[in-house]
Amino acid sequence: MSSSNGKLRYDGRVAVVTGAGAGLGREYALLFAERGAKVVVNDLGGTHSGEGASQRAADIVVEEIRKAGGEAVADYNSVIDGAKVIETAINAFGRVDILVNNAGILRDKSLIKTSEQDWNLVNDVHLKGSFKCTQAAFPYMKKQNYGRIIMTSSNSGIYGNFGQANYSAAKMGLVGLANTVAIEGARNNVLCNVIVPTAASRMTEGILPDILFNELKPKLIAPVVAYLCHESCEDNGSYIESAAGWATKVHIVRGQGAVLRPSLDDPVTIEYVKDVWSKVTDMSRAKHLGAIGEASGTLLEVLEKLKEGGGDAVEDTFEFDSNALITYALGIGASIKNDKDMRFLYENDTDFAAIPSFFVMPGLMLQMSTDKLVSKALPNSQVDFTNILHGEQYLEIVDDLPTSGTLLTSGKVFDVMDKGSGAVVVTNCDSFDESGRLLVRNQSSTFVVGAGKFGGKKEPIAGVVPLQPAPNRQPDAFVQYVTSEDQAALYRLSGDRNPLHIDPQMALMAGFKTPILQGLCTMGFSVRAVLAQFADNNPALFKAVKVRFSGPVIPGQSLRVDMWKQGTRINFRTVVVETGKEVISGAYVDLKSSQAKL
Numbered sequence: 350m351s352s353s354n355g356k357l358r359y360d361g362r363v364a365v366v367t368g369a370g371a372g373l374g375r376e377y378a379l380l381f382a383e384r385g386a387k388v389v390v391n392d393l394g395g396t397h398s399g400e401g402a403s404q405r406a407a408d409i410v411v412e413e414i415r416k417a418g419g420e421a422v423a424d425y426n427s428v429i430d431g432a433k434v435i436e437t438a439i440n441a442f443g444r445v446d447i448l449v450n451n452a453g454i455l456r457d458k459s460l461i462k463t464s465e466q467d468w469n470l471v472n473d474v475h476l477k478g479s480f481k482c483t484q485a486a487f488p489y490m491k492k493q494n495y496g497r498i499i500m501t502s503s504n505s506g507i508y509g510n511f512g513q514a515n516y517s518a519a520k521m522g523l524v525g526l527a528n529t530v531a532i533e534g535a536r537n538n539v540l541c542n543v544i545v546p547t548a549a550s551r552m553t554e555g556i557l558p559d560i561l562f563n564e565l566k567p568k569l570i571a572p573v574v575a576y577l578c579h580e581s582c583e584d585n586g587s588y589i590e591s592a593a594g595w596a597t598k599v600h601i602v603r604g605q606g607a608v609l610r611p612s613l614d615d616p617v618t619i620e621y622v623k624d625v626w627s628k629v630t631d632m633s634r635a636k637h638l639g640a641i642g643e644a645s646g647t648l649l650e651v652l653e654k655l656k657e658g659g660g661d662a663v664e665d666t667f668e669f670d671s672n673a674l675i676t677y678a679l680g681i682g683a684s685i686k687n688d689k690d691m692r693f694l695y696e697n698d699t700d701f702a703a704i705p706s707f708f709v710m711p712g713l714m715l716q717m718s719t720d721k722l723v724s725k726a727l728p729n730s731q732v733d734f735t736n737i738l739h740g741e742q743y744l745e746i747v748d749d750l751p752t753s754g755t756l757l758t759s760g761k762v763f764d765v766m767d768k769g770s771g772a773v774v775v776t777n778c779d780s781f782d783e784s785g786r787l788l789v790r791n792q793s794s795t796f797v798v799g800a801g802k803f804g805g806k807k808e809p810i811a812g813v814v815p816l817q818p819a820p821n822r823q824p825d826a827f828v829q830y831v832t833s834e835d836q837a838a839l840y841r842l843s844g845d846r847n848p849l850h851i852d853p854q855m856a857l858m859a860g861f862k863t864p865i866l867q868g869l870c871t872m873g874f875s876v877r878a879v880l881a882q883f884a885d886n887n888p889a890l891f892k893a894v895k896v897r898f899s900g901p902v903i904p905g906q907s908l909r910v911d912m913w914k915q916g917t918r919i920n921f922r923t924v925v926v927e928t929g930k931e932v933i934s935g936a937y938v939d940l941k942s943s944q945a946k947l
């Protein structure tokens with residue numbers, strides 16, 4: 350009930366505040382009364398460790414309220430007798446609208462020294478007392494279709510605090526109690542929230558440092574609790590931390606988690622758990638779940654994935670910005686010497702855009718960040734940078750591409766082939782933007798040299814994107830580029846830090862005389878050639894590319910890209926000019942429209 354001057358009022362409401370003889374409870378009681386509520390000032394009047402009883406504390410506060418012109422009655426019952434506390438409200442005022450479960454005691458001891466009595470007493474007053482009072486008030490509130498309930502938790506519960514095992518447990522218990530009360534009351538407009546206060550009171554005296562203690566006035570928290578209890582506040586099940594004239598909502602969050610077995614038929618092993626532990630504990634994409642149904646919903650999704658045998662999917666985020674796009678463009682030979690390349694090199698260019706082949710990166714980085722995909726797909730195989738070569742790549746742009754953002758990429762092994770001289774592992778990686786929109790699909794084949802002859806099948810399954818041989822005629826066009834001796838060194842800044850491309854020793858171990866160029870760098874040069882020749886350098890016309898890396902390129906060599914136009918498909922091959930050897934075969938770029946011209 351708001352009065353005309355905009356002040357929030359509680360006229361006609363009856364508020365029960367437990368433990369209202371001092372500290373926070375007293376401030377709540379005074380504020381409710383000042384704003385028109387009739388108040389039950391409950392206080393057993395014991396010591397802060399729960400000894401003794403006295404009517405004095407409650408009486409003083411009642412007196413204070415009455416003197417100020419408010420209405421209040423005292424109640425001296427223990428909150429464990431919750432029914433009696435609520436009875437006081439019904440007898441005096443005929444109803445109960447607001448219940449602030451605030452009463453509490455402390456019996457701080459280290460875990461080892463905590464007696465059963467210390468445990469029971471603290472839990473009884475905080476947890477059982479809140480339960481008893483709430484249970485007694487609930488029928489009245491439900492019947493009148495109105496109620497506001499507060500549970501009082503503590504950072505000691507949420508984070509733990511040395512010497513407060515009993516208190517921490519009770520305080521976290523109150524969070525659980527509030528969660529369910531909020532659900533059970535919602536239909537009848539009986540809302541329940543949690544306050545997590547840090548206040549100077551007789552309970553915290555001697556625990557908090559003096560400087561902090563003096564600034565943590567209970568009076569500064571009372572308006573937060575009062576607002577939570579006002580009819581205009583629709584929060585339900587919220588945890589609100591408040592102290593020193595500050596308040597915030599607190600959430601329990603859950604990470605994305607990791608699937609712990611490849612399929613429904615597989616057991617969960619300790620070793621697998623260890624392998625994916627960093628994913629289990631990764632909180633970078635943690636989320637708050639609104640209800641228990643959301644939590645179990647995720648489990649159903651996991652089971653669905655496992656049924657499809659997709660439990661081995663791995664996920665990662667990929668962040669990029671204009672720097673990443675420009676570094677990539679330079680890495681595949683874009684140059685300011687070419688006017689039409691400015692849009693790829695200068696973030697203030699009005700048409701600034703990514704060269705579309707940049708979007709192989711999320712899939713590549715996912716594969717390089719985990720040894721779970723390629724190596725796990727092969728029996729007894731040791732996969733490392735000395736025996737893998739990029740075999741094939743397919744990239745498809747599905748939706749409009751931003752020039753910066755964070756993509757979530759999900760990848761899994763799609764096919765494994767035994768080619769004798771090596772094994773080919775095909776992975777599919779889909780990348781989504783933050784709203785869940787699928788932007789890019791990548792399919793990569795990794796040729797694992799020497800890992801063949803394991804008795805696997807030779808042919809690909811349906812869904813492995815096939816190559817397309819070049820037409821049997823002279824190319825319609827060709828473009829030639831010189832790569833720099835530093836090309837691989839420059840390109841690796843985009844993320845592919847495979848030492849094969851820069852470290853002569855590693856190259857020797859992998860069977861090459863010198864470091865070789867990244868396959869995707871050669872692909873990038875080739876895509877640039879097709880865009881320049883057939884799409885007026887317009888990246889928006891690019892739809893997809895498929896290539897096979899059929900031979901290595903040495904940085905410094907020249908590349909000739911031979912192209913054939915067949916409608917919107919541009920077939921191409923890439924040849925090292927100095928040797929005449931084909932290094933990209935069976936390749937094509939699909940453009941979005943047939944505006945493409947010779």
Ligand SMILES: CCCCCCC[C@@H](O)CC(=O)SCCNC(=O)CCNC(=O)[C@H](O)C(C)(C)COP(=O)(O)OP(=O)(O)OC[C@H]1O[C@@H](n2cnc3c(N)ncnc32)[C@H](O)[C@@H]1OP(=O)(O)O
Binds near residue numbers: 737738741849899
């Ligand atoms: C975990 C991380 C994920 C991946 C990260 C990648 C990181 C990067 O840093 C790695 C790189 O960029 S490496 C550089 C780019 N790649 C290359 O230079 C490889 C060039 N290709 C070759 O040398 C040979 O084709 C070679 C060696 C691949 C094959 O040659 P051969 O052994 O002589 O094979 P061949 O007799 O020609 O054919 C045997 C069967 O294999 C198939 N095949 C051939 N080349 C393939 C290729 N590139 N990709 C896929 N399959 C290929 C053939 O079709 C044949 O199969 P079938 O008998 O069924 O026809």
